[in-house]
Amino acid sequence: MTTVSEPKGARGAAPVSRKLAINRLRDRRPLDPAAVDRFLARHAVPVVEGARCTFLYRGEADEVFLIHRIFGLPDHLPLRRLHGTDLWYAVLELPEGSRVEYQLEVVRGGRRERINDPLNPRLAHSPVGSSSVCYAFGHVVPDWTFPDPEARPGSLADLVVPSRALRRDCPVTLYLPARFRRTARYPLLIVHDGGDYLGYAGAKTVLDNLIHRLDVAELVAAFVYPGDRLAEYANSAAHARFMTAELLPRLEAEVPLAGRPAGRCLMGSSFGAVAALSAAYRYPGAYGSLLLQSGSFVFTDIGRDHGGGPPFEPVVRFINRYRAAPRRVADRMFVSCGVYEPLIVPNRSMVPVFEAAGMTVRYVEARDGHSWENWRDRLRDGLSWIFPGPQKFFYE
Amino acid sequence: MRVILLGPQRRPTVDAVARAHSLGVSGPVAVITAGWQEREPDDAELSRLVGGRAVNLALYRRWLDVQDRDPEYFAAERRLAETLAELQDYYLLRLDYALRAVYAVQRRACGEAGAEAFSEAMAAVRELDAAHLRRVNGARLEFFQRLPPHDRPVIAEHRAALSDVLGAASAVVIAGGHVGVLAGVLHLFNIAASLRSPVVAWSAGAMALTERIVLFHDRAPQGPGHPELSGSGLSVLRDVVLLPHARARLLLDDAPRMAVFARRFSPARCLLLESGSRIEAESPGGGPGGGFWPSGVRVIGEDGRLTSLEAA
Numbered sequence A: 001m002t003t004v005s006e007p008k009g010a011r012g013a014a015p016v017s018r019k020l021a022i023n024r025l026r027d028r029r030p031l032d033p034a035a036v037d038r039f040l041a042r043h044a045v046p047v048v049e050g051a052r053c054t055f056l057y058r059g060e061a062d063e064v065f066l067i068h069r070i071f072g073l074p075d076h077l078p079l080r081r082l083h084g085t086d087l088w089y090a091v092l093e094l095p096e097g098s099r100v101e102y103q104l105e106v107v108r109g110g111r112r113e114r115i116n117d118p119l120n121p122r123l124a125h126s127p128v129g130s131s132s133v134c135y136a137f138g139h140v141v142p143d144w145t146f147p148d149p150e151a152r153p154g155s156l157a158d159l160v161v162p163s164r165a166l167r168r169d170c171p172v173t174l175y176l177p178a179r180f181r182r183t184a185r186y187p188l189l190i191v192h193d194g195g196d197y198l199g200y201a202g203a204k205t206v207l208d209n210l211i212h213r214l215d216v217a218e219l220v221a222a223f224v225y226p227g228d229r230l231a232e233y234a235n236s237a238a239h240a241r242f243m244t245a246e247l248l249p250r251l252e253a254e255v256p257l258a259g260r261p262a263g264r265c266l267m268g269s270s271f272g273a274v275a276a277l278s279a280a281y282r283y284p285g286a287y288g289s290l291l292l293q294s295g296s297f298v299f300t301d302i303g304r305d306h307g308g309g310p311p312f313e314p315v316v317r318f319i320n321r322y323r324a325a326p327r328r329v330a331d332r333m334f335v336s337c338g339v340y341e342p343l344i345v346p347n348r349s350m351v352p353v354f355e356a357a358g359m360t361v362r363y364v365e366a367r368d369g370h371s372w373e374n375w376r377d378r379l380r381d382g383l384s385w386i387f388p389g390p391q392k393f394f395y396e
Numbered sequence B: 001m002r003v004i005l006l007g008p009q010r011r012p013t014v015d016a017v018a019r020a021h022s023l024g025v026s027g028p029v030a031v032i033t034a035g036w037q038e039r040e041p042d043d044a045e046l047s048r049l050v051g052g053r054a055v056n057l058a059l060y061r062r063w064l065d066v067q068d069r070d071p072e073y074f075a076a077e078r079r080l081a082e083t084l085a086e087l088q089d090y091y092l093l094r095l096d097y098a099l100r101a102v103y104a105v106q107r108r109a110c111g112e113a114g115a116e117a118f119s120e121a122m123a124a125v126r127e128l129d130a131a132h133l134r135r136v137n138g139a140r141l142e143f144f145q146r147l148p149p150h151d152r153p154v155i156a157e158h159r160a161a162l163s164d165v166l167g168a169a170s171a172v173v174i175a176g177g178h179v180g181v182l183a184g185v186l187h188l189f190n191i192a193a194s195l196r197s198p199v200v201a202w203s204a205g206a207m208a209l210t211e212r213i214v215l216f217h218d219r220a221p222q223g224p225g226h227p228e229l230s231g232s233g234l235s236v237l238r239d240v241v242l243l244p245h246a247r248a249r250l251l252l253d254d255a256p257r258m259a260v261f262a263r264r265f266s267p268a269r270c271l272l273l274e275s276g277s278r279i280e281a282e283s284p285g286g287g288p289g290g291g292f293w294p295s296g297v298r299v300i301g302e303d304g305r306l307t308s309l310e311a312a
Helices: A021-027 A033-042 A194-200 A203-212 A237-254 A271-282 A310-324 A344-356 A372-377 A379-386 B014-020 B034-039 B044-049 B059-069 B071-108 B111-146 B153-168 B179-188 B255-265
Strands: A002-004 A047-049 A052-058 A063-068 A076-078 A087-093 A099-108 A111-115 A123-126 A129-135 A155-163 A168-176 A188-191 A220-224 A264-269 A289-293 A332-338 A360-366 B002-006 B029-032 B054-056 B171-174 B199-202 B213-215 B228-231 B240-244 B269-273 B278-282 B298-300 B306-308
Touching: A021 A033, A021 A047, A021 A052, A021 A087, A033 A052, A052 A099, A063 A087, A076 A087, A123 A194, A123 A372, A155 A237, A168 A194, A168 A203, A168 A237, A188 A237, A194 A203, A194 A220, A194 A372, A203 A220, A203 A379, A220 A237, A237 A271, A264 A271, A271 A289, A271 A310, A289 A379, A310 A344, A332 A344, A332 A379, A344 A360, A360 A379, A372 A379, B002 B014, B014 B044, B014 B199, B034 B059, B034 B179, B044 B054, B059 B071, B059 B153, B059 B179, B071 B111, B071 B228, B071 B255, B111 B228, B111 B255, B179 B213, B179 B228, B255 B269, B255 B298
Parallel strands: A002 A360, A188 A220, A188 A264, A264 A289, A289 A332, A332 A360, B002 B199, B029 B054, B029 B171, B171 B199, B240 B269
Antiparallel strands: A047 A052, A052 A087, A063 A076, A063 A099, A099 A111, A099 A129, A123 A129, A155 A168, A168 A220, B002 B278, B213 B228, B269 B298, B298 B306
């Protein structure tokens, strides 16, 4: 089953047919610095007018480029200088509900500098730095991603799980829901790249809110942290053994968990999704559900050129092997991907493979990229499907 | 027994019922707010609405007390809950395929062969529902036979206390909340044996009076769910499926979907309990069947459209 997350409200101006603001400015006389000042004071940047988004840069430069990772578009889009001014612009059509991360590349005297958009205060953060964000018309940041004073907060506790498999002490952050009771039994969500989900995807706020709203069942989440990420998350037997033979038994011994496959879910994004799939593949039947976001499921149909570079070699071998002999590794699988990321093709391609292996798959796409906000904004779709909250029981 | 069913009480109407029926005049009003779970004691407003003579039966608190003081029973109850959850999982898995078959046939059906195929697909769903209810009730019965609640001192103590309170009560008011928790404690403390007329109930409280509790939520974040049987209530009301918040929770404008809903539970009436609803019915012995509901009650007809009962 495939769905595209639909925008549920509007951001920016309503669709318009009249002249774009940048073109009205171009016609203005005199087109002096004061006119540009007034223009920038009046408009949020990028200027969103229906499907058209005008990206701007102000300053002296030889060239300016819009750098983005929208799959299907040239990744360097040149900005044009507005004649007689130091204002540069490029107009990009973005479908309703899109969210795009970007930077600007400014060229001066042969030097290229990549910067966040100085005219746009909206930033997205990730382990590799920050970038500017353009919210297209119709994009809405879900309200459940913001702290809700009505939602009783769960708690976080740090623990260390010594791992013989990984030959290191593995830090784990445990999330316990508000109203946690030792007499209850909770489903378990194990989250790869746990620190990033907590730091960049607001995972604790999201869990607090979704549980408070009864969208998601009260659950315990274990946020795990990679050591050598590219090695551990690329179909590593040691990682799978740590997750299943070391972490899981420890948690089920110490925390009141459901303790059956239906109550266990492995989650991850990008390489973390590969790690989740790999662990379930190596221990079929251990996990009832997988939540895989923008999985790096790169494969080749012929030849060896996968374009991912050396870190992807073990991933490609694994995915090629899986595609050749698909195996049922869980009962249910939630898969999501942004349509603007190159991984959209492999993810779309894996859905029928997973289904053919006998798993129930829910697949969701969003007009977004390979980003933590995308993964955050899909969490309600995924978690409410895997561990539905008790809404159906409540009739106030 | 006189039963007064109300719609959701965000804008309370229970005060008008209390005045009209002089609740509390001949004795205290027994109030059940166990569906509110840990908020069970927050009943000051409700007490005021029913005239100030409310006695909360505190069924949720009593259940927690049983958990604390009778760990053997609690452990067994938890195993029962796990068994029921597993039964529900398999039921939902089968129901998903069975109902998708119904909708697929319904979309295509034309002519005699199509009608026959649709009837058979519906029959499969109805049989699945019936089998699930038998299994659930069987598991509960087996549990209660193995650990008779009346033989458990803590439960017996609470039952005796509750019987005394209900014996002196002039009416029983059952609020909404978590219908599973509510039905569970009503059964545990055998409230059916001591109910006092009239019973005023709304939302989950009303659902818990029926013989089949049907859960429904077409607007869940994970998408429309299949209406599912969750077990039996007190069976004070029979041949009815109560639908609180129907407009907010059901895709009422989707007539084909609603037609399947109505036909699936037929001959039970699928009866809407919206804000402001007030339905008074007598429940002689076995409870009102479809023909005993007062006219004007809004139901989902077998064509999937909303209709008033006299026109159904």
